Amino acid sequence: MKKVLILGANGQIAKIVSHDLLSEDIDQRLFLRRSSRLTTKNPKKQEIIEGDALNQADLEVAMKGVDIVYxxxxxxxxxxAKLVxxxxxxxxxxxxxxxxxxxxYDEVPGNYGKWNHQQLDGGYLETYxxxxKIIEASExxxxxxxxxxxxxxxEIDYELTQRNEAFKGTEVSRKSIAHLVSQIILNPDQHIGESLGVNKPNTDGDKPAWVK
Ligand SMILES: NC(=O)c1ccc[n+]([C@@H]2O[C@H](COP(=O)([O-])OP(=O)(O)OC[C@H]3O[C@@H](n4cnc5c(N)ncnc54)[C@H](OP(=O)(O)O)[C@@H]3O)[C@@H](O)[C@H]2O)c1
Known part of the structure; x- marks a missing residue:
C-alpha cells in the first residue's frame, strides 16, 4: 500500500486530510512537533512520528519508505523548503x-490584490x-x-487557477483544500509541476466577505 508522509500533521488542513484518508487505501505517517498532541484513529493505517521540519535528520528518518510527502x-x-x-x-x-x-507571484488582481499585499507583506508573502521558488527549482x-x-x-466548493493565470475569488474553506490535497495523494500523477490557485467560485470582491 502507498504511504504518505504528512509534515505538520497537527495543522488544521492536515488534520482534515488525515481524517479523510482513513477511509482510503493509503497508509499515513504523521510528522509533528510534540507528538503527544495527536492520537491515531486507526493504528493500522496511521503512524505518528515526532520531529521538527527544521531538522534534516528528522525529515530523512520520516521519509524512509514513503511515496508522497505532503x-x-x-x-x-x-x-x-530547503530542508524538505x-x-x-x-x-x-x-x-x-x-x-x-x-x-x-503577485497574481492577485485589483483591490483584493492590494489588500492582500497590505495584510501579508513584511515577512510572510516574501518568504512564502x-x-x-525553491520547490519549483527542485526537480x-x-x-x-x-x-x-x-x-x-x-463545505467543499472550489475552483483552480494555474501558475500564469490571475487569481480568482477571495476565500475558500480548509475542507476544500483538504479535498484537493487528498485527491492528489490518491491520484499522484495529477497536477505534477503545477502551482494551483484555489478559491471558492463567485467570491470575487475587495476582501473576503467575513473581513470587516
Ligand atoms: N490563514 C489563511 O487564510 C491562509 C491562506 C493561504 C495559505 N495559508 C497557509 O496555509 C498553510 C496551512 O494552513 P493551516 O490552516 O493548516 O495552518 P496551521 O494550522 O497553522 O498548520 C501549520 C502547521 O505547521 C507546523 N509547523 C510549523 N513549523 C514546523 C516545524 N518546524 N516542524 C514541524 N511542523 C511545523 C505547525 O506545527 P505546530 O502545531 O507544532 O506549531 C502547524 O501544525 C499555512 O502555511 C498557512 O500560512 C493560510
Missing part, C-alpha cells in the same frame, strides 16, 4: 505537495514566495497549492 508547514518556511527538498533528494522520494499561499514532482483566505466552513 507539507502543511508554516513558520520558517524558506528553511523548511534536500531530505527528499537524499531519501529518493519524488512526489511533493506543498501548501503555499495566494499572492506569491521564496520557498515556492521534484511537486504540486504547489495557493489557497485563498481560509475559513472553516463545512
Amino acid at each position: 507539507a502543511n508547514l508554516a513558520g520558517e518556511i524558506i528553511e523548511e 527538498v534536500s531530505a527528499m533528494k537524499k531519501t529518493g522520494v519524488k512526489r511533493l505537495i506543498w501548501i503555499s499561499t495566494l499572492g506569491i 514566495a521564496e520557498a515556492a 521534484l514532482d511537486y504540486t504547489i497549492i495557493r489557497p485563498a483566505w481560509l475559513d472553516n466552513k463545512d
Whole structure:
C-alpha cells in the first residue's frame, strides 16, 4: 500500500486530510512537533512520528519508505523548503505537495490584490514566495497549492487557477483544500509541476466577505 508522509500533521488542513484518508487505501505517517498532541484513529493505517521540519535528520528518518510527502508547514518556511527538498533528494522520494499561499507571484488582481499585499507583506508573502521558488527549482514532482483566505466552513466548493493565470475569488474553506490535497495523494500523477490557485467560485470582491 502507498504511504504518505504528512509534515505538520497537527495543522488544521492536515488534520482534515488525515481524517479523510482513513477511509482510503493509503497508509499515513504523521510528522509533528510534540507528538503527544495527536492520537491515531486507526493504528493500522496511521503512524505518528515526532520531529521538527527544521531538522534534516528528522525529515530523512520520516521519509524512509514513503511515496508522497505532503507539507502543511508554516513558520520558517524558506528553511523548511530547503530542508524538505534536500531530505527528499537524499531519501529518493519524488512526489511533493506543498501548501503555499495566494499572492506569491503577485497574481492577485485589483483591490483584493492590494489588500492582500497590505495584510501579508513584511515577512510572510516574501518568504512564502521564496520557498515556492525553491520547490519549483527542485526537480521534484511537486504540486504547489495557493489557497485563498481560509475559513472553516463545512463545505467543499472550489475552483483552480494555474501558475500564469490571475487569481480568482477571495476565500475558500480548509475542507476544500483538504479535498484537493487528498485527491492528489490518491491520484499522484495529477497536477505534477503545477502551482494551483484555489478559491471558492463567485467570491470575487475587495476582501473576503467575513473581513470587516
Ligand atoms: N490563514 C489563511 O487564510 C491562509 C491562506 C493561504 C495559505 N495559508 C497557509 O496555509 C498553510 C496551512 O494552513 P493551516 O490552516 O493548516 O495552518 P496551521 O494550522 O497553522 O498548520 C501549520 C502547521 O505547521 C507546523 N509547523 C510549523 N513549523 C514546523 C516545524 N518546524 N516542524 C514541524 N511542523 C511545523 C505547525 O506545527 P505546530 O502545531 O507544532 O506549531 C502547524 O501544525 C499555512 O502555511 C498557512 O500560512 C493560510
